[in-house]
Amino acid sequence: MRRRIVITGMGAVTPLGHSVQEMFSNLLAGKSGIGPITRFDASKFKTTFAAEVKSFDLGNFVIGASRWANSGVNSQFAAAATQLALDDSGLFSSGQIDRARLGVYLGSGEGIQDFPNMISLIALAYNPQTRKMDFPCFEKLGLEHFKGAQEAEQELHTTTAHLANHFGLEGPNYNCLTACAASSQAIGEAMEIIRYGDADVMITGGSHSMIHPFGVTGFNLLTALSEFNQDPVRASRPFDLNRDGFVLGEGAGMLVLEEFEHAKKRGARIYAEMTGYFSTADAFRVTDSHPEGRGAIACIAGAIRDSGVPVEDIGYINAHGTSTQVNDKVETLSIKKVFGAHAYKTPVSSIKSMMGHLIAAAGAVELITCVEAMRQGIMPPTMNYETPDPECDLDYIPNKAREGKPRHCLSNSFGFGGQNTSLVVSAFSG
């Protein structure tokens, strides 16, 4: 029999609060974390708003925050959410823990680039007459102006390394960056690491912020972001006919996954059981999802098969629901294909309507939302749902939280490049 995996701790730092409880009650109340961008002057960008994490100070979360003095907010959010999840799990207050059997698998984003230096130095090394760049000139300026310690922190492996060093996590240490599917995929692979026996406990989830000039530039160029600048709170409208793109968010969600016997032995409180995971590729285009949902269907079906739960027992779907035309249509199509007639009886919602899209961190925060929905018996709404789209005809829990007792939930995450990941989480039944 394969090893069972339970969730024994959770932590979140999000645009809707600095704890799981605060975040979830705001989601139930239909509050929005979206507003004008304050991190930099975005007033002339095509999109001027996002869902920022408010008044964050890492020193309020961890002792020894100076370790992260040169890190971007992505690493700092990860540290704060990890501390919350570890405290919540009681792992380090329950006697001897074998640190070598305690690992990390994150889906965390890159660090924050030094935009002002980068752009100004490129300009100084560029000759508009010849339209050529003088690389030695750029090198000289770069060596003078870039700050080494900050540059180092942009590297993709530094977030998990800080966590392992700070919290003493000596087991397997991974980060994957599969665009918007990253933290879901990290959680799935962390499950597999415990199932196989490569570790007993994994700290997993993700963190990200792309609310910086390069991030907004990149997504604006791809025309992926909503440009509903006149009313940011109403901009993210998953499954609504008039949706016009996603809203950038930022933050971190972390979970402590633990092998069941390990958790039982130390008397841990068990929130839920991780039962299903699958990942696929669309293998279609870097920009668009496969129009018939080929990869998404295989992924959702694979995760449900892995869980052993009959589809009709899935009581809630936390959708990827980005509020782009293509995603919401293809995701709806894919759910219907896998669930058949039962699709219409299964509540689906997208918290991105309130929180925006946390990119790499989205899946982790959405999985935590599923756990809370099962524990509290109430599911968060899809806000800003006003005009039905004939191609999106499921029950999206429009505009108001709904009571209900899902025993099993599906959480979907899909990303640029054709990445698909689905997770199934189940109420713990002993």
Next chain:
Amino acid sequence: MAVFSRRAVITGVGVLTPLGMDGNSFHSALVAGKSGITPITNFDPANLPVRFAGEISDFDAKNFVDKKDRKALRVMARTIHLAVAGAQCALNDAKVDKTKLDKTRFGVVFGAGLIAVELPELAEAARLSAHGQPGNIDLKMWGEKGLGAVPPLWMLKYLPNMLACQVSIFHDAQGPNNSITQSDVAGLLALGESFRILSRNHADFMLTGGAESKINPLSMTRHCLFEDLSRENDNPQGASRPFDATRNGMVLGEGAGVLALEELTHAQARGAKIYGEVLGFGAAFDQKKDGSGVTRALNAALKEARVAPADLDHINGHGLSTRDSDRREAAGICQGLAGGPGVIALKASLGNLGAAGATVELIASLMALEKGVLPGTRNYQHPDAECPVEVITAARPVKKNCFVKISMDQTGQCAAAVIRGGPL
């Protein structure tokens, strides 16, 4: 821990390196003791403190990929070019009939690093938004005018998951797909994860490994600021000296190392040539910075493989050529492989190929088992009491059919894989 019985074998290799662009020429060059480290020619590094690297000087991805895929190369950075070309080589070498592969059971897992933007792409936008002062730009101007001067698909050219995604698109690989971003150890972690994916029956055929190039103005400038690089510009071929007492930093390089990894019965059914089998894998974190993480990764891999140190032909080390990394690795090897064989450290000839390094080096050992000759380690002249490992310096005949590959990075991530040579 052998919960599953599905076995994973290597049936194809794709290797793009400063010392050869296929398995045979790569192996010959290593055995001949050649170095691939040269002055940088791909761009002008005149003002950098480091002006040499393990550079591939004549790489053009167009020569490797299908004609129908050439247009797509325009939206890929050089790192991604190396990945798709390396993957194509591995697939060719595996001689697999793609029409007979179940595409939903064909996966891709790659190791990848941070990809530097190509500076000229941002030059016009920068000109429109800067004031001629370092660190000073006008974000309003950028939003209004600069942004529009950047190519529309700009960001997709640099996302680290595009190595594995572009490979999946080229070959219609619809199975599990992941991108692991743990610096120099990323490629070996990707191999380990692919091994687990095959074993848990989520795929039958995987393309896995890593690719990376930091040989560009931005990456080199940045890395000169925070990385421990050798600055022996007048001695490129002698600069990388793993485990040598006089070592003084690593040398950066570029390349791709891709393996076709396949479930054993799937490979046998199509009569594939088998280079070797992945017998065991382990990963750990060296939090105490004393090499104990390396030891634990090694112990886990050997235990799973049911192989003793004495059964190994050689240890294929990480051998970074920095003071700290080699000392830790040596300590880890002494603890974990007591009674084991000597070490080869191929970064002496290639430089540090980043996410590509571990699988490129692993392929060197696979080719050695195949050809019966193991290459030696260049530039090792002064034993270091802090690195009490036996370094194999001269090429020698292969004596046993197993080896272990170690990979690590400077922040503490470590991995080890035990491989047995074919045929099985």
